[in-house]
Amino acid sequence: MLTLDEFTIQQLKRFPNATGELSGLLRDIGLAAKRVNVEVNKAGLADILGDTGGMNVQGEEVKKLDVYANTHFTEVLQRGISCAGVGSEEMDDYIAFEDDVSRQSKYVCLIDPLDGSSNIDVNISIGTIFGVYRRVSERGTAATQADFLQKGRSQIAAGYIIYGSSTMLVYATRRGVNGFTLDPSIGEFCLSHPDIQCPAQGMIYSVNHGNFFSYGEGVRRYIDQCQQKAPRDGGPYTQRYSGSMVADMHRNLLKGGIFLYPGTTGKPNGKLRLLYECNPFAFILEVAGGVATDGHQPILDIQPSTLHQRTPFFAGSREMMAELHAWMHN
Ligand SMILES: O=P(O)(O)OC[C@H]1O[C@](O)(COP(=O)(O)O)[C@@H](O)[C@@H]1O
C-alpha cells in the first residue's frame, strides 16, 4: 500500500508545475497527527485527561489534549517550510510565522486541533480538522488577516484525522478525496480508501436531539419525517450522533447520511465554527459529490468576517440534502 508521502509525490509527478509545498505541508500534518495519536491512545495512562482549568476565546473549557494538539500542530507547521501561519480554535488570533523561510511559504492553515473535546475523557472517537489556503498577501512578508478570512471555496486542500478504532487521515484536493490508515507496525499512513465518493442517498441522520424544541420549524419537520418515513420510501432513517463532528462526518461520508447542527433559539448561528470545522468538511464533501449549506447557501460561498465565527451547518448526501432543503423552505 502506498504511504501518504509516496501518494503525494506521485501526485507531484503528475503535475510538473507543482512545487511540492503542499506535499510538505501534508507530511507535516501527518507527523503532528502521529504525535497526537500516541497521546490519545494512552490518554488514560498519561496525565493528559481532563481540563486545563482555562477557557478559550469562545468561552469553552479547554482540555489538556486541546492544548497538547494545538502545540504540536502549530510547532510542526512552524518548523516546516510549507506554511506561513496558522489560525486555530485554541488561539485568540492567527499566528504569522516570523522566520524568513516561513514567510516565503505560499500557504496558510486553519485548524481545529482537537475536535470532539467532550468525548476525550470517555474514550469516544475524536479528531483534528484542517483547511489549507494559498496566501493572498505577498510572499516574503508576514501572513495577514486576509489570508485567513478567505471563502471556503478558495481552499487548496482540506482534511481531517480521526483517532478512533484505527487512526485515519483523510484529505481532499479538487482532484479527489483519499483516506490513509495509520499502520502502527511501520508508523506510516497508508492509502486504504482511494477516491472516496459520498453516496447520493443514505439511511443515517445525525443531530443532537436534545436541542429538538429549540430548532426552527422546518428543521423539526425534517427530523420528524426522518423517523416517520415509510419503508417503501426508503425509511425510516437511523439516528446516529457521537458528539464528535469528525466521527459523525466520517461515517456519513463513507456510508451516506446527513449531519445537522442547526441554529437554535438561543444560538441562531449554532455552535460549529465556519473557518476550521465547516469549511474543511464542506470542501471534502463537495469534492466527494455531497452538499454542505447553512440552510440557505453553500457553506463554501460564505464570506468570513471573523476567525471564530459560527454558522448553522447541514451536510451530507446530495439527495438527502435536497430533501432537507425542501422541508426547510416549503
Ligand atoms: O454537544 P453538542 O452541542 O451536540 O456539540 C457537539 C459538537 O461540538 C463539537 O465537539 C465542537 O468541536 P470542539 O470539540 O472542537 O470544540 C463537535 O465535534 C460536535 O459535533
Ligand SMILES: [Mg+2]
Ligand atoms: Mg471542533
Ligand SMILES: [Mg+2]
Ligand atoms: Mg476543537
